[in-house]
Amino acid sequence: MRPAAGAHNIATGVYYPTPIHRLAPYADTAPRHGWDLPHTEAAAGQVLALPVHPGLTTDDLHRIANAADAAVPAHEHGRPAAPAARTGAHR
Numbered sequence: 001m002r003p004a005a006g007a008h009n010i011a012t013g014v015y016y017p018t019p020i021h022r023l024a025p026y027a028d029t030a031p032r033h034g035w036d037l038p039h040t041e042a043a044a045g046q047v048l049a050l051p052v053h054p055g056l057t058t059d060d061l062h063r064i065a066n067a068a069d070a071a072v073p074a075h076e077h078g079r080p081a082a083p084a085a086r087t088g089a090h091r
Contacts, residue, residue: 001048004071010064012048019044 005012019040021030030037050064 001068001071005048005050005064005067008063008067010067011051014047015049016047017044 002012019037020026021035021037021040029035050068052061052064056064
């Protein structure tokens with residue numbers, strides 16, 4: 001996803017590469033409670049932030065959404081293939 005976004009001049013970021021239960025203030029929480037957090041571990045290495053802020057135009061948001069849809073096969077995000085590309089026109 002990251003290379004595809006970059007090819008469309010869309011900035012991305014990984015804000016939380018370390019799962020919260022591994023951060024110093026919480027490091028003893030999971031073991032103390034006997035928690036096994038494989039989904040949290042996996043998500044920390046996969047969650048990617050896309051730009052969403054008030055300065056984006058509707059066209060910007062559609063461009064970002066279209067790039068994300070094109071980069072991730074439909075079966076990977078648990079829904080049918082994306083409809084035709086979004087445009088700035090309101091539906």
